[in-house]
Every structure is written in C-alpha cells, then in structure tokens.
Amino acid sequence: MNGKAINLSEKLETFSEYWSPKIVSRFNGNDVMVVKVKGEFVWHAHEETDDFFLVLDGVVTIETEDGNVTLNPGELYVVPKGVQHRPVAAEEAHILLIEPKGTPNTGDIATAAEKIDI
Template sequence: MKKVNLAEAFSTFSDYWSPKIAGDVGDFQVKLAKFKGAFDWHHHEREDELFLVVEGCMRMGFRDHFVDLGPGEFIIVPHLVEHRPEALTDECHVMLLEPNTILNTGNIENELTNRNLQRIA
C-alpha cells in the first residue's frame, strides 16, 4: 500500500482528456485527468461516473441544464445521461471514480477515445 500525492501525480502528465489510472478499488478505478476546453457530448450505457475537481473549475453540461464545479466539489453522472464536461478555467484537474469497464468517450468513438489507459500510480 502506498499513498498518492495528487499534485505530484498530476505533474507527471500534460495531455488533456486522457485519463490516467491512479489506483484500483475493486471493479472501479481512480483516474486523474486534465481538462482543457470542452469534451464531446456522450453517455455511458451501463457505467456511472464521479467527477471530483481538484484544481480549477469545470462545467458539467446536460441537455437541459449545467452544473459548475470548483475545487473540492464533485458530481455523479448516472449511466444513460448525456453529458459534456468542460473546463471553465484554462486547465482543470479532475479525479474520476469509474468502473474499470468504462470507455472515456462512452457511446461515441473519435480521436479522444482512449482504450489503453496509462497507469501512473
């Protein structure tokens, strides 16, 4: 067992919208990601997601409303709910808790789809 320092872990990568695996919790993974700009609209057929803002600010867009989040705040997006995360600051650092079966782009595949996540911790 070892601890993970979030600031140190975030300093190990610079790419955006490409989650990194920081740990495993049963069938779930703790992932770290840097957001810049807006992601694509998508949903997940079976998986719920938790987004916890560590640094910066983000907006979680839904088709009928949006929720703004700052450091220390999180939101859970249930499966089948269409959503679009977006960084409101130049860069936003986010910790995610998701089932290990999840594909980052959900029901769509494009240049942001990442099937081979890097493990950083």
C-alpha cells in the same frame, strides 16, 4: 498493498496532455484516475454506469441534457447513467474520476482515450 499514500499532485505533474485519464489506483473493480482538462469534451453518455467527477483544481462545468452543473475545487457531481453530458473548462482544471474498469471515457470504445497506469 504497498502501504504508500498516493499523492495526486505528484501524479498530475507527470503528464501534460488533456482529456487523457491516468489510472492512479484501483478498488473493487473500479479505476481511480486523474485527468487534466481544458476546452470542451465530446457529448456522450455511459449506458451502463454513472459518471463520477471530483474537481481537484480549477473550475469545470458539466453540461448535461438536463442542465449544467459548475464545479469548483472540492466539489463533485455524478452524472446518472444514460444522460448525455460533456465536461467543459475554460482554463486548465484537474479532475479525479472513478469508473468501473474498462469504461470508455467517450462512452464508445472506438473513440475513447487509452487509459494507462502512472
């Protein structure tokens, strides 16, 4: 443990691409990531894990097969495992994600974005 706080705003300033999660920390086998989003992501499900979204900036709608949930800054939503969903943002938004290490963001390792540490 290095005893240094992680500034999420500073981490978000280091990249510009959308839908490409960046790992900022790890705990108990989980990746803590930040991601910039804009537009629509692909419909997908995670069969083995829930999907955690915390909006840091902007507005994100999590469309699901069970209905839509719109999130503003400071709001979070957990999509239960196995539920088809996709995040959508009309304008750029920033999200904090927590997932078990190695979880593909599309639910399929063949189509998932590579997650890198920043």
